Amino acid sequence: MHDSEFGRAARDSGILRLMDDLGGAINRDAGVQMLGGGNPAAIPAVEKVFRAEMEAMLADGRAFERMVGNYDSPQGNDAFIEALAELLSGALGQPLTRDNIAVTNGSQAAFGALFNMFAGRARGGKVKKILLPMTPEYIGYADLLPGVRHGFTAARPRIEELDDWRFKYRLDFERLRIGDDIGAVCISRPTNPSGNVITDDELARLRRMAREAGVPLIVDGAYGPPFPGIVFTRATPCWDENMILCLSLSKLGMPGARTGIVVARPEIIAHITESNAIFTLAPGRFGPSLAARLLANGGEKLTALCAQHITPYYRERSRRAGELLREAAHGVPLRVHASEGAIFLWLWFPGMPISGDALYRRLKRRGVLVVAGEHFFPGLKGAWRHREECIRVTFAAEAAQLERGIAAIGEEARRAYAAR
Numbered sequence: 573m574h575d576s577e578f579g580r581a582a583r584d585s586g587i588l589r590l591m592d593d594l595g596g597a598i599n600r601d602a603g604v605q606m607l608g609g610g611n612p613a614a615i616p617a618v619e620k621v622f623r624a625e626m627e628a629m630l631a632d633g634r635a636f637e638r639m640v641g642n643y644d645s646p647q648g649n650d651a652f653i654e655a656l657a658e659l660l661s662g663a664l665g666q667p668l669t670r671d672n673i674a675v676t677n678g679s680q681a682a683f684g685a686l687f688n689m690f691a692g693r694a695r696g697g698k699v700k701k702i703l704l705p706m707t708p709e710y711i712g713y714a715d716l717l718p719g720v721r722h723g724f725t726a727a728r729p730r731i732e733e734l735d736d737w738r739f740k741y742r743l744d745f746e747r748l749r750i751g752d753d754i755g756a757v758c759i760s761r762p763t764n765p766s767g768n769v770i771t772d773d774e775l776a777r778l779r780r781m782a783r784e785a786g787v788p789l790i791v792d793g794a795y796g797p798p799f800p801g802i803v804f805t806r807a808t809p810c811w812d813e814n815m816i817l818c819l820s821l822s823k824l825g826m827p828g829a830r831t832g833i834v835v836a837r838p839e840i841i842a843h844i845t846e847s848n849a850i851f852t853l854a855p856g857r858f859g860p861s862l863a864a865r866l867l868a869n870g871g872e873k874l875t876a877l878c879a880q881h882i883t884p885y886y887r888e889r890s891r892r893a894g895e896l897l898r899e900a901a902h903g904v905p906l907r908v909h910a911s912e913g914a915i916f917l918w919l920w921f922p923g924m925p926i927s928g929d930a931l932y933r934r935l936k937r938r939g940v941l942v943v944a945g946e947h948f949f950p951g952l953k954g955a956w957r958h959r960e961e962c963i964r965v966t967f968a969a970e971a972a973q974l975e976r977g978i979a980a981i982g983e984e985a986r987r988a989y990a991a992r
């Protein structure tokens with residue numbers, strides 16, 4: 573086979589190993605404690621609502637046949653986009669129209685289109701990068717610019733120790749610069765993997781910096797407000813013409829529907845539409861058709877689903893996972909990032925004699941899947957021991973898996989420190 577640059581990049585990608593572990597564990601290995609992937613939890617009350625809407629669609633004349641039997645426009649499903657414009661205008665406090673919204677096959681595809689739009693060689697010869705202003709950051713960005721050498725650049729955070737075992741990353745504005753080699757800035761809020769939520773003030777400052785530098789700020793709201801709203805702290809959703817807000821139906825509980833949403837100014841929406849037409853003809857209709865039913869009447873069903881079921885569910889799982897970890901890691905100098913949102917705990921083992929990757933491999937041999945922290949620093953240059961001292965654990969796993977998996981993490985970490 574022709575050995576292309578894209579082929580080589582795709583073969584080595586961290587996201588492939590992660591999705592492979594995830595798919596393998598879910599589909600094949602009954603005995604595995606799956607604390608690795610980003611799959612949302614199966615929340616019975618949420619599943620029930622999705623099922624009821626599907627049954628209503630099946631009973632609704634030819635709605636099902638229309639869903640499977642037609643292409644949407646490359647921008648995405650009309651009814652879904654109109655309903656989103658109404659909901660998001662209220663939630664973001666901006667008068668949005670259908671020209672501000674496009675649908676993609678998962679938000680991952682939106683990041684691919686956006687990064688390749690803003691990074692790479694611009695007319696005039698300058699090569700632009702995507703700036704990730706605070707790493708650790710989402711592993712899935714890392715391989716989205718296969719044709720651009722050093723397509724990402726990234727900054728370290730400040731580490732704030734909150735108490736005897738919690739810490740929090742803060743944007744380090746002292747070091748952060750948006751130079752003329754930057755094409756766009758991107759940050760996930762809440763952040764996968766750390767569960768950090770940049771504060772409203774930090775976000776306001778970042779928006780100002782991006783505007784002054786003349787580059788867009790991409791905010792990845794895959795877990796954030798207004799939906800699915802997996803946030804346990806204050807995080808006001810916002811948007812302006814210089815921002816691109818990416819949302820997703822995945823963490824609501826529909827990753828199989830592969831539906832992403834881009835909110836941006838019309839010329840960027842036009843680009844996403846072109847990219848959809850070229851790579852997929854049109855985004856899938858299943859997610860939008862089902863979700864449009866939850867968006868009727870200003871999205872009251874969707875809003876209630878998030879507020880009554882999704883947010884409280886993950887808040888409790890996060891609390892429980894933290895409690896289990898504290899017990900399991902007794903005597904180990906573990907620190908856990910403040911769990912402010914998303915579905916992960918980010919564990920930092922200061923001074924651990926083995927790397928996070930070695931810990932990942934030891935745990936995998938025991939049938940416990942986590943993700944080594946080192947993958948979550950795309951674009952970060954220079955040595956930094958911290959990145960070899962972390963692992964990511966999902967608390968969306970079933971309760972029994974979480975208990976067994978966290979117990980094993982405690983044992984392996986204790987063994988690693990004891991062998992020093």
Ligand SMILES: Cc1ncc(COP(=O)(O)O)c(C=O)c1O
Pocket residue numbers: 610677678679680681710712760763764792794795819820821822827830831832
């Ligand atoms: C922070 C973040 N952004 C984007 C995505 C992509 O999600 P999807 O393509 O399912 O919308 C994920 C998936 O885990 C994620 O964690």
